[in-house]
Amino acid sequence: MSEQTSDQPTLVIINGPxxxxxxxxxxxxxxxxxxxxxxxxxxxxxxxxxxxxxxQASGLFARCLARSMAxxxxxxxxSVVVSQLFGRHDDLDxxxxxxQRCQANYIEVxxxxxxxxxxERFIERGGPKFDTLRGDRPDxxxxxxxxxFNRIALDTSLRDGVVTIDSLEGDVPGTxxxxxxxxxxxxx
Numbered sequence: 001m002s003e004q005t006s007d008q009p010t011l012v013i014i015n016g017p018x019x020x021x022x023x024x025x026x027x028x029x030x031x032x033x034x035x036x037x038x039x040x041x042x043x044x045x046x047x048x049x050x051x052x053x054x055x056q057a058s059g060l061f062a063r064c065l066a067r068s069m070a071x072x073x074x075x076x077x078x079s080v081v082v083s084q085l086f087g088r089h090d091d092l093d094x095x096x097x098x099x100q101r102c103q104a105n106y107i108e109v110x111x112x113x114x115x116x117x118x119x120e121r122f123i124e125r126g127g128p129k130f131d132t133l134r135g136d137r138p139d140x141x142x143x144x145x146x147x148x149f150n151r152i153a154l155d156t157s158l159r160d161g162v163v164t165i166d167s168l169e170g171d172v173p174g175t176x177x178x179x180x181x182x183x184x185x186x187x188x
Contacts (some may be wrong), residue, residue, distance in 0.1 A: 009079045011070060011099040012183065015086045016111030017149040019121035021167050021175060025111065026083035028176050029183075036079040039066045063091060067098055074102035087151040089159070107183055108159070110152065111175075113167040119145050 012029065014022045023040055030038040045051050045062035052058075070080045086092050092108060099106035113121075122145060163182045168174045 007077055008103060008105055009074050009077050010105040010107060010183075011074060011095060011102075012079070012081045013086070013092065013095060013106075013108045014081060014083045014111065014179075015092075015108065015152065016167075017113065017115075017118045017152050018085060018145065019118045019125055020111040020113040021172065022083040022085070022111055024172060025176055025179055026081045028172070029179060030081050032180070033079050033081075036081055037069065037073045039069060039080060039082045039084075041066050041082070041084045044069075067094065070095070071098055071102060074099065074104045079104075085148060085152065087148065092159070107163060108161065109163045109165060109179065109182065111167050112164055115146070115149055117167075117169060118149060 012026075014026050014029075016022050026038050026040070030036040041059075041062050044065050045058050048058045048061060051062075066082065066084075070082065073080050082095065096106050096108075119142060123141065165175070165178045165182050168178070
């Protein structure tokens with residue numbers, strides 16, 4: 001990504017279904033930007049002790065912490081990239097308002113990936129998100145996954161100005177290139 005020529009930072013939201021490559025792309029995108037901050041809300045939540053005991057409260061608290069960190073960074077004229085599955089408009093609206101208050105550009109990107117590919121990656125990767133969805137019924141993982149997957153598709157269709165890119169299977173550098181091109185076009 002080319003260096004910003006203006007003093008205006010950018011808040012980039014990378015949204016998408018589980019295992020779509022959000023975190024990987026956000027880290028790689030930040031590596032191309034000067035002093036950009038990558039915020040992964042799940043990683044912030046994992047820093048909260050005993051978060052598993054109250055997943056809803058710890059998730060809301062992690063989002064609050066992420067917004068505070070983003071505000072601090074954007075106010076210091078530095079860009080922020082947030083990678084997270086956002087299935088609710090109000091979270092995204094709050095981030096858009098935050099960008100406006102900080103006089104930052106706001107770019108919302110959704111990574112598209114075929115459902116079966118994302119589900120396969122999700123199961124293969126495992127981890128806390130997988131365990132949360134699986135619960136006590138391993139056979140319910142696909143239906144629970146579909147709820148999240150479909151929420152992103154519906155949410156994207158209802159929001160104006162969302163940039164969508166396709167995850168290129170087995171081609172992270174190609175997907176990153178597509179993301180960078182989409183952001184540069186969108187922010188121009």
